[in-house]
């Protein structure tokens with residue numbers, strides 16, 4: 001995967017497309033990975049440049065597995081759009097909306113979390129109820145691989161019985177409604193809603209690969225030019241490298257890139 005800083009000329013060219021959008025993942029992309037989700041903070045430099053970009057571009061959106069409001073509270077930039085729970089909810093202009101298909105699921109998730117708390121009373125495991133989805137974290141377990149096996153064993157029957165979907169995360173396993181909405185379908189919806197002609201997507205994990213593929217699925221469509229940028233780390237998933245157009249090394253590189261973008265983006269691009 002070519003290094004983005006060797007190909008800024010291509011991004012510069014794409015920036016001529018208007019309206020232009022920037023869509024970024026949060027954890028591991030603009031926020032360094034922390035021991036627990038609650039300890040994670042958005043890099044102040046990323047926040048500063050995103051704020052400038054939100055004034056210049058037609059759309060600056062953050063997309064996260066966290067609840068939309070939580071992503072919003074981490075960034076605190078009013079002009080941005082915040083997509084939470086892997087695409088199931090959107091915060092914009094002061095309120096959060098859950099997609100219709102997921103409306104019934106917060107109570108199913110709540111019951112599943114209750115059952116999992118009983119099944120997974122294991123040192124280091126924490127279970128996060130995020131409303132429309134849940135995440136089981138095992139980063140702090142003394143034996144993460146063993147913990148992961150136990151999580152999957154516990155989820156096997158439970159997910160099936162409650163018609164929930166299981167998805168791997170970074171040292172975490174996600175439990176989601178059986179709705180075919182992901183970061184990819186969400187990116188396509190944003191391109192449509194904001195009538196974007198150009199765009200950039202930044203992400204670092206499994207769920208971001210759906211977004212990379214969605215950007216590429218528009219390739220035959222001359223009306224949109226987009227680049228998928230994979231943020232590499234020691235924990236990056238297989239497929240991130242092969243599916244992205246360009247790479248950046250960690251949050252520090254994303255800071256540098258957003259600085260470049262904030263200087264090179266035309267007004268109301």
Ligand SMILES: [Mg+2]
Pocket residue numbers: 025026027028029203204205
């Ligand atoms: Mg991430």
